Amino acid sequence: MLVALLPGDGIGPEVIEQTVRVLHAVCGDALTFEEAPVGGAAYKASGHPLPDATLDLAKRADAILFGAVGDPDCDALERRLRPEQAILGLRKELGLFANLRPAKLFAELADASALRPEVAAAIDMVIVRELNGDVYFGEKGMRTTPAGRRQGYDVMSYDEDEVARIARVGFETARARKGRLCSVDKANVLETSQLWRDVVIEISADYPDIALSHMYVDNCAMQLVRNPGQFDVIVTGNLFGDILSDQASMCAGSIGMLPSASLDSAGKGLYEPIHGSAPDIAGQGKANPLATILSAAMMLRYSLNRPADADRIEAAVAKALAGGARSPDLGGALTTAQMGEAVLAAL
Ligand code: NAI
Numbered sequence: 001m002l003v004a005l006l007p008g009d010g011i012g013p014e015v016i017e018q019t020v021r022v023l024h025a026v027c028g029d030a031l032t033f034e035e036a037p038v039g040g041a042a043y044k045a046s047g048h049p050l051p052d053a054t055l056d057l058a059k060r061a062d063a064i065l066f067g068a069v070g071d072p073d074c075d076a077l078e079r080r081l082r083p084e085q086a087i088l089g090l091r092k093e094l095g096l097f098a099n100l101r102p103a104k105l106f107a108e109l110a111d112a113s114a115l116r117p118e119v120a121a122a123i124d125m126v127i128v129r130e131l132n133g134d135v136y137f138g139e140k141g142m143r144t145t146p147a148g149r150r151q152g153y154d155v156m157s158y159d160e161d162e163v164a165r166i167a168r169v170g171f172e173t174a175r176a177r178k179g180r181l182c183s184v185d186k187a188n189v190l191e192t193s194q195l196w197r198d199v200v201i202e203i204s205a206d207y208p209d210i211a212l213s214h215m216y217v218d219n220c221a222m223q224l225v226r227n228p229g230q231f232d233v234i235v236t237g238n239l240f241g242d243i244l245s246d247q248a249s250m251c252a253g254s255i256g257m258l259p260s261a262s263l264d265s266a267g268k269g270l271y272e273p274i275h276g277s278a279p280d281i282a283g284q285g286k287a288n289p290l291a292t293i294l295s296a297a298m299m300l301r302y303s304l305n306r307p308a309d310a311d312r313i314e315a316a317v318a319k320a321l322a323g324g325a326r327s328p329d330l331g332g333a334l335t336t337a338q339m340g341e342a343v344l345a346a347l
């Protein structure tokens with residue numbers, strides 16, 4: 001099976017390097033790797049953040065392991081050439097419409113959460129966020145009002161098929177877990193949310209085994225802090241999911257711990273840590289590679305059909321943490337490579 005490695009910028013290559021060591025140890029020759037530049041690194045090498053050869057590799061591969069993009073040297077570029085356009089382009093070109101972000105607090109890290117330990121300990125959820133629609137992709141522009149004022153606008157819209165396919169991912173994810181799905185919307189004020197809720201309820205007829213509930217997004221933001229242990233799977237739109245998933249991640253400890261998957265309708269996916277390129281610590285060996293190592297575990301589970309290998313990696317991460325492995329973001333002093341070695345030793 002072919003894995004496309006897109007390390008990108010900043011700490012991306014550092015965390016990918018440790019992840020590949022772990023994958024070699026767990027999967028041996030079952031995986032082959034091919035690497036291509038993306039983001040600022042690709043722009044500097046070839047004038048575009050997502051070169052054709054990189055996109056080609058991503059399309060050919062069975063799964064994509066992505067580091068991070070973002071380079072302060074590129075800040076002055078026009079928007080289409082900026083490193084961050086590469087990840088948006090990949091999502092669009094590959095039809096990656098479902099973003100899965102697990103948030104779980106490793107028991108060993110109870111002190112790293114922004115929440116009280118007894119509240120944080122109960123966190124074990126997955127946020128399923130729609131990635132290809134909503135206000136980010138609607139008509140947008142700048143215009144002048146009749147009164148002569150500048151006005152920016154972004155149209156929020158969803159059609160029923162877009163809602164139905166992400167709802168199914170939510171129900172399936174809940175079925176593979178504790179069987180509880182909470183759909184988050186703002187149906188009291190938004191038409192898109194009213195449609196969202198109607199369609200989720202229609203789809204629920206196919207999932208009588210799943211306990212479905214609905215919550216307004218503002219209440220959900222509050223509940224994530226008050227009692228995050230109540231959630232199993234949350235399904236929501238692009239905008240609400242962007243915000244709630246970052247919020248949930250801080251409840252679960254360091255940004256350096258959290259993986260993600262972005263899936264198409266056939267199960268192919270792009271796997272990446274939720275963090276960015278962290279230019280403030282790049283090149284210093286301070287990056288925590290566990291978010292990327294855990295993303296590789298998701299890749300084995302969701303795209304490469306190697307769930308036992310995924311379990312082994314997740315268990316090794318927990319064992320390394322239990323043994324005291326801590327990078328600086330977790331209050332310790334281990335380097336990126338030493339964190340990788342701690343996981344290898346635990347394997
Ligand atoms: P960031 O996630 O790169 O960094 C935020 C803070 O968390 C920094 O203090 C950083 O040092 C720390 N941090 C992040 N990952 C860490 C890790 N693995 N271990 C230890 N500490 C870690 O977010 P920021 O600073 O807002 O963005 C930096 C660049 O990354 C920007 O160009 C941004 O556009 C890009 N970015 C790219 C993403 C992607 O590739 N999917 C996602 C988010 C941001």
Ligand code: MG
Nearest residue numbers: 242243245246
């Ligand atoms: Mg975000």
